[in-house]
Amino acid sequence: MRPSVVKAKPADALKDASMIKQKEMMANHYNRLTSSQENGEKVASTFVPGNLNELIMCFDLVNNLPEVNAIQSGLRKQSGAYIMEAERSGHSEDVCTYVKSDLGMMMKGNIGPNGKELPKPDVLLLSYTGCFTFLKWFELLREQYKCPTIFLQTPYMADGKVTPNMIQYMVKQLKEDVIPTLEEVSGVKFDIDRLREYLGKSAKAEDDLVYILQSGKNKPSPIDAYFGGIYYIGPIFGAFRGTDDAIDYYRFLREEVDQRMLKGLGPVTPDGPMGEEKYRLVVEGPPNYTSFRQFWKMFYEEGATVVASSYTKVGGTYDYGFRHDPDRPLETLAEYCLGVYTNRSLPMRIDMLTDYINEYEADGLLINSIKSCNSFSAGQLLIMREVEKRTGKPAAFIETDLVDPRYFSAANVKNRLESYFQMVEQKRSGKGVAA
Amino acid sequence: MRTFVGIDLGSTTTKAVLMDEQEQVLGRGITNSRSNYETACSVATEEAKIDARFTLFRREFGGEGSLSGEVEEFLTKLESSFRLEQFLQQLADLEETCTRLVRGERFEKIGEGVKSTLAEVFRRLRKEAPAMYAPGAERKSDFFRDIAGSRYLAVAEEVGREADIPYDILLNIYDKSIIAVENRPPSGSLNEKFRKALERVAKEDADVTAELGKKAEHALGIELEETYLVGTGYGRVTLPFSKEHIRSEILCHGLGAHMMYPKTRTVLDIGGQDTKGIQVDPSGIVENFQMNDRCAAGCGRYLGYIADEMNMGLHELGPLAMKSGKPARINSTCTVFAGAELRDRLALGEKREDILAGLHRAIILRAVSILSRSGGVADQMTFTGGVAKNEAAVRELKKLILENYGDVTININPDSIYTGALGGAEFARRAAEGRTEGMEA
Numbered sequence: 001m002r003p004s005v006v007k008a009k010p011a012d013a014l015k016d017a018s019m020i021k022q023k024e025m026m027a028n029h030y031n032r033l034t035s036s037q038e039n040g041e042k043v044a045s046t047f048v049p050g051n052l053n054e055l056i057m058c059f060d061l062v063n064n065l066p067e068v069n070a071i072q073s074g075l076r077k078q079s080g081a082y083i084m085e086a087e088r089s090g091h092s093e094d095v096c097t098y099v100k101s102d103l104g105m106m107m108k109g110n111i112g113p114n115g116k117e118l119p120k121p122d123v124l125l126l127s128y129t130g131c132f133t134f135l136k137w138f139e140l141l142r143e144q145y146k147c148p149t150i151f152l153q154t155p156y157m158a159d160g161k162v163t164p165n166m167i168q169y170m171v172k173q174l175k176e177d178v179i180p181t182l183e184e185v186s187g188v189k190f191d192i193d194r195l196r197e198y199l200g201k202s203a204k205a206e207d208d209l210v211y212i213l214q215s216g217k218n219k220p221s222p223i224d225a226y227f228g229g230i231y232y233i234g235p236i237f238g239a240f241r242g243t244d245d246a247i248d249y250y251r252f253l254r255e256e257v258d259q260r261m262l263k264g265l266g267p268v269t270p271d272g273p274m275g276e277e278k279y280r281l282v283v284e285g286p287p288n289y290t291s292f293r294q295f296w297k298m299f300y301e302e303g304a305t306v307v308a309s310s311y312t313k314v315g316g317t318y319d320y321g322f323r324h325d326p327d328r329p330l331e332t333l334a335e336y337c338l339g340v341y342t343n344r345s346l347p348m349r350i351d352m353l354t355d356y357i358n359e360y361e362a363d364g365l366l367i368n369s370i371k372s373c374n375s376f377s378a379g380q381l382l383i384m385r386e387v388e389k390r391t392g393k394p395a396a397f398i399e400t401d402l403v404d405p406r407y408f409s410a411a412n413v414k415n416r417l418e419s420y421f422q423m424v425e426q427k428r429s430g431k432g433v434a435a
Numbered sequence: 436m437r438t439f440v441g442i443d444l445g446s447t448t449t450k451a452v453l454m455d456e457q458e459q460v461l462g463r464g465i466t467n468s469r470s471n472y473e474t475a476c477s478v479a480t481e482e483a484k485i486d487a488r489f490t491l492f493r494r495e496f497g498g499e500g501s502l503s504g505e506v507e508e509f510l511t512k513l514e515s516s517f518r519l520e521q522f523l524q525q526l527a528d529l530e531e532t533c534t535r536l537v538r539g540e541r542f543e544k545i546g547e548g549v550k551s552t553l554a555e556v557f558r559r560l561r562k563e564a565p566a567m568y569a570p571g572a573e574r575k576s577d578f579f580r581d582i583a584g585s586r587y588l589a590v591a592e593e594v595g596r597e598a599d600i601p602y603d604i605l606l607n608i609y610d611k612s613i614i615a616v617e618n619r620p621p622s623g624s625l626n627e628k629f630r631k632a633l634e635r636v637a638k639e640d641a642d643v644t645a646e647l648g649k650k651a652e653h654a655l656g657i658e659l660e661e662t663y664l665v666g667t668g669y670g671r672v673t674l675p676f677s678k679e680h681i682r683s684e685i686l687c688h689g690l691g692a693h694m695m696y697p698k699t700r701t702v703l704d705i706g707g708q709d710t711k712g713i714q715v716d717p718s719g720i721v722e723n724f725q726m727n728d729r730c731a732a733g734c735g736r737y738l739g740y741i742a743d744e745m746n747m748g749l750h751e752l753g754p755l756a757m758k759s760g761k762p763a764r765i766n767s768t769c770t771v772f773a774g775a776e777l778r779d780r781l782a783l784g785e786k787r788e789d790i791l792a793g794l795h796r797a798i799i800l801r802a803v804s805i806l807s808r809s810g811g812v813a814d815q816m817t818f819t820g821g822v823a824k825n826e827a828a829v830r831e832l833k834k835l836i837l838e839n840y841g842d843v844t845i846n847i848n849p850d851s852i853y854t855g856a857l858g859g860a861e862f863a864r865r866a867a868e869g870r871t872e873g874m875e876a
Contacts, residue, residue, distance in 0.1 A: 422682060423720075
């Protein structure tokens with residue numbers, strides 16, 4: 001008899017305590033979602049950028065985020081099949097892969113990451129923040145679910161600033177459209193003091209989040225603000241902002257980061273603590289989720305830490321002092337939506353990335369350009385050139401996709417990354433030396 | 436003497452450059468990458484060492500520039516003789532491998548017949564070999580696989596017919612054997628092969644060679660020490676090199692182009708499966724780059740498919756395209772659709788040269804787009820990679836650069852295929868010197 005071949009199992013990814021806690025929170029939330037019907041809870045589907053979680057909670061609604069569902073499908077290697085399913089039903093190859101993953105998932109029974117069916121939404125709440133595709137996405141979902149749709153229009157920050165008019169315009173919509181519809185759908189009367197309470201809690205967690213994200217200024221950075229950052233933004237940009245759970249989580253995380261800083265340690269990677277910090281990068285653009293760990297490995301293996309990223313501002317931007325303000329409850333919601341990264345003009349993004357490179361003392365800018373995400377990708381090469389010019393630091397460009405595994409070419413990405421790291425080194429040590 | 440080796444493991448070919456301490460290229464070697472990078476690597480290195488020997492012979496004979504006609508003739512003879520020697524040794528290996536395969540049930544009845552047929556095939560191949568390697572003789576390829584393969588197939592068909600041995604059996608034996616032979620790293624001492632080659636030349640022309648032979652013997656005595664090696668290219672990670680010995684091909688191409696043409700500021704490299712636009716500073720340091728993503732449309736391999744589809748040699752495409760008076764308008768450079776597009780257009784009655792000219796233009800359009808995304812084209816520009824050898828591609832490139840960037844000097848080195856390996860060798864030289872620019876901090 002031939003001896004049976006024992007296959008070595010891939011080592012489980014190492015996670016620090018906060019990551020485990022975060023995973024539990026997310027799992028609890030999915031369980032709440034999938035049992036919402038039996039618990040008599042109603043569901044609001046909404047998007048991450050500029051989501052109004054505090055307001056949603058005022059109506060006892062459970063927050064469901066289709067992009068996060070797509071990310072979960074990507075991380076679980078299911079998005080590829082979902083996308084093909086959506087393509088079979090007529091969606092072209094170039095359509096946003098979040099959309100196709102979500103639609104494909106619906107076609108295949110809408111099974112969530114906990115293996116149970118996700119609920120039908122009772123309302124679709126769209127706070128439009130710089131992504132035109134969101135509009136079309138909810139149009140498709142409305143067709144499917146025949147439920148009320150609320151469209152909160154967020155003006156684009158084309159001129160680089162928030163004007164009183166913009167706020168008034170949004171507050172008016174909140175008062176006249178968003179709140180009345182949510183009251184109607186939920187049967188719960190709006191209580192502004194309840195909103196104030198949630199907003200106060202948001203601000204508390206936000207303070208800690210900012211502290212954590214800005215810890216990347218230390219050398220070595222105790223966090224990876226891109227790959228690790230994805231974990232960190234999960235609760236605040238999802239269903240937890242405004243809750244005690246979020247306050248606890250960010251306090252816990254802050255202490256963990258403090259500990260690492262005290263010991264002069266870098267971030268924890270799936271293969272254990274990060275080795276020597278050789279490169280400090282600022283990354284622009286979303287990550288790839290289908291090969292998340294492999295992608296991250298290409299960085300930490302080479303000693304590259306991401307010290308700041310624009311993606312961690314995709315739900316809202318706190319760098320310039322914004323916090324949810326209980327004293328101006330509706331205005332603060334408007335400002336939150338307006339400040340979202342994708343709602344910022346190209347010059348604003350350039351300023352922000354330039355600031356990051358300077359303030360975080362980074363070696364340069366890396367852009368991960370997403371094939372199917374135009375709201376991020378349009379103009380990225382121009383951004384790169386300009387940031388390069390202003391900072392004098394080398395920049396590089398890689399191309400992947402959010403959740404479509406067909407658009408992640410490991411050899412190609414690795415080749416570019418390695419070239420970039422070597423380029424940074426060359427720049428660092430070779431300036432002014434004749435060859 | 437101390438030498439520095441740069442190896443570029445491309446998807447199609449593997450290149451090696453051997454450099455001396457004075458930054459002079461001693462030798463260059465190239466081979467097909469096969470499915471075995473390690474062998475490709477050692478074959479290319481050996482080829483570079485062979486080439487280096489000839490450089491050393493030239494130096495021994497009084498310099499690399501002008502040598503007397505007599506010496507040139509001697510060197511040409513010596514090279515032919517050496518190549519013949521190399522070929523015969525590999526042919527012997529091939530014969531042995533083929534013969535060894537003739538066993539088992541399948542050959543129970545015909546085994547002896549097959550064996551004697553093989554013996555006859557190889558006898559004829561050996562017999563015709565000297566003519567193939569006579570000075571001045573044209574060979575379609577320098578790779579053993581191509582030369583031995585095409586001749587074996589032709590001769591085996593003939594001999595097989597005479598001996599009544601089915602052709603497909605002989606073909607099958609060859610197919611299995613060539614892979615094994617090709618993937619065996621080169622064996623035997625190089626100097627030994629050189630000595631045999633010297634003997635052969637001496638036999639033909641005793642007077643001339645006595646003196647020159649002695650000098651050549653002396654040059655053979657110089658040991659080529661591999662002081663430091665740097666690998667680059669797609670196969671680099673599969674090699675048993677440690678990290679310090681690996682450089683990205685983008686950096687190697689940038690530095691290599693700078694070494695060939697120090698005024699280079701923009702590099703375009705079109706290789707087998709990628710196209711790169713690179714911007715370098717005045718000292719050859721890469722400032723920016725762009726390359727094709729995920730899809731190899733419009734790269735060298737595309738031309739390879741087209742050549743196959745048209746049943747032509749890769750090197751014949753350019754000259755045919757040059758004959759076109761009215762290039763076809765082709766937008767897709769998708770390698771997978773190349774065949775369909777081609778047949779479609781041929782069926783519509785378009786001329787082969789016009790289609791080819793259109794295809795070349797499409798490739799260059801894509802390359803220019805990558806260049807523009809990398810930061811445009813600055814004076815001077817250096818064009819590298821296998822496609823730089825294609826005159827039709829070069830013509831289109833010149834046209835498009837002139838239209839878009841004005842009068843820019845475009846450098847194309849006859850040895851441009853070695854650009855990456857050259858950069859690698861220079862990185863190796865610097866690393867051995869302990870100089871840090873472009874190296875680890």
